[in-house]
Amino acid sequence: MTLLILSLLLGAAYPSLQSVIAQTQATTLANDLVSLLHYARLQALHHQRAVTVCHLVDGQCQRPWQTRLTVFEDRAPLGSLENADQALLTINLPEDAKILWRSFRRKAYLRFTPLGGTDNQNGSFITCTRPGAIKTARKIVINRQGRFRVAQFDPEVLANRLGEKGC
Numbered sequence: 001m002t003l004l005i006l007s008l009l010l011g012a013a014y015p016s017l018q019s020v021i022a023q024t025q026a027t028t029l030a031n032d033l034v035s036l037l038h039y040a041r042l043q044a045l046h047h048q049r050a051v052t053v054c055h056l057v058d059g060q061c062q063r064p065w066q067t068r069l070t071v072f073e074d075r076a077p078l079g080s081l082e083n084a085d086q087a088l089l090t091i092n093l094p095e096d097a098k099i100l101w102r103s104f105r106r107k108a109y110l111r112f113t114p115l116g117g118t119d120n121q122n123g124s125f126i127t128c129t130r131p132g133a134i135k136t137a138r139k140i141v142i143n144r145q146g147r148f149r150v151a152q153f154d155p156e157v158l159a160n161r162l163g164e165k166g167c
Contacts, residue, residue, distance in 0.1 A: 026136035044112035054109035128167030
């Protein structure tokens with residue numbers, strides 16, 4: 001009898017618990033990205049050098065941002081980690097997580113100038129913890145001055161913007 005009652009209670013609480021876990025994972029991913037952007041901007045200001053953030057594949061910045069993100073001093077060519085460049089920090093993203101970066105200049109990277117602003121790259125990030133998880137996606141908007149904020153958005157509008165593939 002006790003086992004039956006416990007099973008019923010757990011069965012009723014499970015969907016709610018899954019929702020809380022998904023929301024927590026989404027918030028953590030967005031906060032990790034904001035922290036990484038703060039770090040990259042501060043490194044650009046502190047060292048007075050251009051600093052780039054992106055997902056590197058064979059030394060080249062690629063889209064979408066997944067698996068890991070790298071912050072590095074970016075001299076030239078832009079958007080690639082060459083011998084003259086120095087990697088400052090690499091973080092691993094959770095499995096299945098993806099970060100979509102859309103900017104004015106449509107580059108696969110975000111570059112902070114020595115003054116802490118972006119390289120004319122105002123835009124937004126959409127963080128997804130797993131494929132199809134539109135309800136838990138977060139949007140982070142960045143302006144040309146290098147300041148960013150977490151923005152509110154309608155999941156239906158986001159779903160239409162992302163298309164059939166979703167996150």
